[in-house]
Amino acid sequence: VELSCIIKSTVTSDPRIEWKKIRDGETSYVFFDNKMQGDFVTRAEILSRTSLVIKNTTRMDTATYRCEVAAPADTKTIDEINIQLTVQ
Numbered sequence: 001v002e003l004s005c006i007i008k009s010t011v012t013s014d015p016r017i018e019w020k021k022i023r024d025g026e027t028s029y030v031f032f033d034n035k036m037q038g039d040f041v042t043r044a045e046i047l048s049r050t051s052l053v054i055k056n057t058t059r060m061d062t063a064t065y066r067c068e069v070a071a072p073a074d075t076k077t078i079d080e081i082n083i084q085l086t087v088q
Helices: none
Strands: 002-004 016-023 026-032 044-047 051-054 063-070 078-085
Touching: 026 044
Parallel strands: none
Antiparallel strands: 002 051, 016 026, 016 063, 044 051, 063 078
């Protein structure tokens, strides 16, 4: 599965990008501090700086995934997008 977080424009040279998983009211990090976290370490990767690819998805991966972008030099310094993933 590939989840995309597209950054249209930024003047910040290296914006901070984080991915979080929200399931049953609990939030956990997927990608934080430029590295995968938890069980995603062995089965996920970042492509083109912004797309999250999760390999071997299972129903346990069903959740809302939030991509947060922090660009301190921009007019809008932080933005986010929520993507609902449902694994049948």
